[in-house]
Amino acid sequence: MKTVFYGVLLGVTAVSGFAADEGIFSYRVGRFEIFMLVENQGQGRSSLLIGADARDIERYVPGGTYQSATNTFLIRTGEKNILVDTGFGGAVFNHLKTLGVEAAQIDAVLLTHLHGDHIGGLQKGGKPLFPRATVYLAQEEREFWAGSANAAAALAPYGDKVVTFRPGALGADIPELLPGITAIAAFGHTPGHTLYLVQSGGEGLLIWGDLIHVQGIQFPLPGVSVTYDTDPAAAAAIRTKVLEYAAGNHIPIGGMHLVYPAIGTVSPQGNGYRLTPAGR
Numbered sequence: 584m585k586t587v588f589y590g591v592l593l594g595v596t597a598v599s600g601f602a603a604d605e606g607i608f609s610y611r612v613g614r615f616e617i618f619m620l621v622e623n624q625g626q627g628r629s630s631l632l633i634g635a636d637a638r639d640i641e642r643y644v645p646g647g648t649y650q651s652a653t654n655t656f657l658i659r660t661g662e663k664n665i666l667v668d669t670g671f672g673g674a675v676f677n678h679l680k681t682l683g684v685e686a687a688q689i690d691a692v693l694l695t696h697l698h699g700d701h702i703g704g705l706q707k708g709g710k711p712l713f714p715r716a717t718v719y720l721a722q723e724e725r726e727f728w729a730g731s732a733n734a735a736a737a738l739a740p741y742g743d744k745v746v747t748f749r750p751g752a753l754g755a756d757i758p759e760l761l762p763g764i765t766a767i768a769a770f771g772h773t774p775g776h777t778l779y780l781v782q783s784g785g786e787g788l789l790i791w792g793d794l795i796h797v798q799g800i801q802f803p804l805p806g807v808s809v810t811y812d813t814d815p816a817a818a819a820a821i822r823t824k825v826l827e828y829a830a831g832n833h834i835p836i837g838g839m840h841l842v843y844p845a846i847g848t849v850s851p852q853g854n855g856y857r858l859t860p861a862g863r
């Protein structure tokens with residue numbers, strides 16, 4: 584019922600025509616169609632948590648294990664096909680096929696950051712797997728990984744079609760990167776970690792990359808970080824700010840490591856927050 588309530592409140596229509604086990608969730612933002620694509624799912628262990636004591640773990644991550652996922656997002660604006668991250672480069676290609684979108688029809692790839700589970704689908708054997716795409720990423724992120732062979736190998740096949748930009752501050756009036764899309768700085772997980780706010784027809788979706796890895800504990804306790812965070816304290820600070828922003832402004836969110844449907848609304852609960860998954 585809560586999902587329906589929020590849907591009505593926000594005028595957001597969830598239009599999934601797919602079963603959960605297909606790993607695709609479709610969602611409408613104004614005239615944009617957005618598809619959350621599951622790359623893989625599995626089990627994670629609480630040993631990656633930073634800043635949680637044994638009691639917190641027992642309460643929010645019972646047994647010390649949690650359901651983990653990796654996702655990508657496809658945005659179909661009507662004019663352009665835009666992919667946000669590429670996962671490991673596995674299931675994303677099957678999902679695109681299911682949706683009738685060829686890799687050569689992807690116009691842009693927006694990267695949240697340069698970890699392997701986000702850039703793994705960019706290239707194979709030095710050939711770009713999205714041959715017509717322009718790749719966008721934060722200047723800060725590109726600079727941080729300047730010495731990384733993996734990052735260089737992922738980006739090199741796109742040559743001068745790699746575009747860097749400086750993401751804006753959360754809540755600021757930010758010029759659009761592409762029509763309907765703005766890039767927001769959420770540095771901490773990595774030094775150039777970027778969120779993409781997608782807006783159309785008065786509706787929005789904040790695709791937040793790796794802001795949260797373990798949803799069972801990081802919504803109620805946003806101060807908890809993970810070992811993957813380059814700067815755990817900065818990651819916790821921006822996580823708290825973004826949760827407050829999403830809840831306060833009623834902006835639905837989508838995440839690369841949230842479990843299916845990986846899109847939902849954030850609301851305050853106790854000293855933290857909770858996620859209400861989008862209707863299916």
Ligand SMILES: [Zn+2]
Pocket residue numbers: 698700701793839840
């Ligand atoms: Zn990740």
